[in-house]
Amino acid sequence: MATFKEFRNNVKPNWCPGCGDFSVQAAIQRAAANVGLEPENLAVISGIGCSGRISGYINAYGLHGIHGRALPIAQGVKLANRELTVIASGGDGDGFAIGMGHTVHAIRRNLDVTYIVMDNQIYGLTKGQTSPRSAEGFKTKSTPEGSIETTLSPLEIAMSAGATFVAQSFSTDLKQLTLLIEEGLKHKGFSLINVFSPCVTFNKVNTYDWFKENIVNLEQFPDYDPTNRIAAMNKIMETNGMLTGLIYQNKERKSYEDLVVGFQETGLANQDLSLSPDHFNKL
Ligand code: SF4
Numbered sequence: 494m495a496t497f498k499e500f501r502n503n504v505k506p507n508w509c510p511g512c513g514d515f516s517v518q519a520a521i522q523r524a525a526a527n528v529g530l531e532p533e534n535l536a537v538i539s540g541i542g543c544s545g546r547i548s549g550y551i552n553a554y555g556l557h558g559i560h561g562r563a564l565p566i567a568q569g570v571k572l573a574n575r576e577l578t579v580i581a582s583g584g585d586g587d588g589f590a591i592g593m594g595h596t597v598h599a600i601r602r603n604l605d606v607t608y609i610v611m612d613n614q615i616y617g618l619t620k621g622q623t624s625p626r627s628a629e630g631f632k633t634k635s636t637p638e639g640s641i642e643t644t645l646s647p648l649e650i651a652m653s654a655g656a657t658f659v660a661q662s663f664s665t666d667l668k669q670l671t672l673l674i675e676e677g678l679k680h681k682g683f684s685l686i687n688v689f690s691p692c693v694t695f696n697k698v699n700t701y702d703w704f705k706e707n708i709v710n711l712e713q714f715p716d717y718d719p720t721n722r723i724a725a726m727n728k729i730m731e732t733n734g735m736l737t738g739l740i741y742q743n744k745e746r747k748s749y750e751d752l753v754v755g756f757q758e759t760g761l762a763n764q765d766l767s768l769s770p771d772h773f774n775k776l
């Protein structure tokens with residue numbers, strides 16, 4: 494059985510020292526090993542942004558896609574080869590701005606993909622612009638007078654789109670983050686794991702200390718029931734979206750693949766769907 498070290502490769506991440514994304518990478522590698530995967534069972538598909546580089550830093554199948562399009566690619570990979578465990582990943586700008594249409598529909602489609610968002614509340618790769626996750630009043634080069642737009646709540650959107658698995662964590666809490674990724678990988682359907690992953694270079698507001706002061710860990714509420722959709726929505730709103738832990742899970746609803754009529758019976762899932770060169774010659 495593979496250990497987490499076997500999910501490492503020899504590519505050195507070029508993230509800034511202290512970037513939260515290092516811990517997310519480590520958590521994915523640990524979780525993959527803990528649920529019994531081998532590198533050849535896993536595909537990591539990422540979008541564009543600093544965090545999008547993560548697919549190149551994990552020893553597994555990987556594709557560094559285009560901006561905001563990690564999810565269409567990841568869903569295609571999963572439909573083409575249901576034997577693969579598929580992780581999609583990227584940043585808050587990637588998934589909640591240009592990619593938001595895909596995010597909402599992937600959530601309601603409920604294909605068996607684990608989507609890990611590294612949420613640093615800014616655009617890091619392009620050197621610090623306001624993202625949909627930035628707070629009102631947030632000053633960057635793109636909003637020098639402070640953002641006048643409302644902050645987007647991915648957790649509320651996920652819940653209202655019919656999500657079957659919603660979790661949130663903090664990159665420094667490696668134990669919680671690893672456990673949540675394990676649960677996401679085991680979940681039969683689409684799982685959203687939003688991770689507060691500070692950008693130490695460009696976001697001087699939402700720092701490690703800021704997150705530590707503002708995060709509300711669900712462990713504080715021993716009676717919290719993550720299968721209660723209304724309670725989940727209430728808790729997200731009460732904590733202004735700052736809660737961490739397993740927020741909601743619906744194990745009753747079947748995944749998209751399991752609802753496609755005839756998919757199992759025809760063996761479509763196991764067919765070789767690759768196209769022969771002859772196919773292209775005929776086009
Ligand atoms: Fe991480 Fe920010 Fe550096 Fe990008 S710019 S690698 S998000 S710390």
Ligand code: MG
Pocket residue numbers: 542584585586611612613614615616617624
């Ligand atoms: Mg970002």
